[in-house]
Amino acid sequence: MKNIKKTKTTKIAMIVIIATLITLIGIVSSGCQLLAPTGAAGSTTIATNADGTPVQQSWLAKYGTWIWLVILVVAFYFLLIRPQRQKSKTQQDLLGNLKRGDEIVTVGGIYGRIKDISGEAIIVTISSGVDIKITKSAISRKITQDVSSSDAGKK
Numbered sequence: 575m576k577n578i579k580k581t582k583t584t585k586i587a588m589i590v591i592i593a594t595l596i597t598l599i600g601i602v603s604s605g606c607q608l609l610a611p612t613g614a615a616g617s618t619t620i621a622t623n624a625d626g627t628p629v630q631q632s633w634l635a636k637y638g639t640w641i642w643l644v645i646l647v648v649a650f651y652f653l654l655i656r657p658q659r660q661k662s663k664t665q666q667d668l669l670g671n672l673k674r675g676d677e678i679v680t681v682g683g684i685y686g687r688i689k690d691i692s693g694e695a696i697i698v699t700i701s702s703g704v705d706i707k708i709t710k711s712a713i714s715r716k717i718t719q720d721v722s723s724s725d726a727g728k729k
Contacts, residue, residue: 585653592649600642669710672696677717680708685717 621629634641672678676688678698686698689705696713699705 589650589653593646596642596646600639668716669713672710672713672716679714679717680712681714682712 623629672688672691674688674691677685678688679685680698684698684700684706686700686706688696689699690697694709694711696708696710697705698708
């Protein structure tokens with residue numbers, strides 16, 4: 575459980591750091607117009623060339639903020655949305671493939687064997703003569719048989 579909390583904390587910290595860096599880079603690449611000093615009338619000073627024509631902004635200064643916004647959205651997708659969808663999909667696959675006789679563990683930590691499945695309710699045998707009725711969503715994982723121990727017996 576500690577590894578899960580560390581992973582979530584690490585992801586959140588990384589997202590905050592990335593968002594801060596992207597914001598700072600966006601401000602710098604847009605020509606620092608947010609940090610530019612204002613004149614007495616509240617207008618900003620426009621840089622000019624030696625002949626008096628205004629200096630043209632680079633393409634990074636014009637579109638840099640939008641580029642970093644897109645990078646931020648992509649980072650959020652790969653750090654938050656995609657892993658959650660994958661976890662949800664694997665859980666739905668697990669619940670859809672349950673059958674009688676499977677050994678399972680509930681979210682409460684109860685080990686048992688599926689006796690009967692009827693809709694959302696599942697009857698689980700946790701000991702000889704002890705059956706409990708739970709919902710499908712209470713199943714955390716399915717216990718798989720150890721394949722390596724059966725291979726070791728053959729040698």
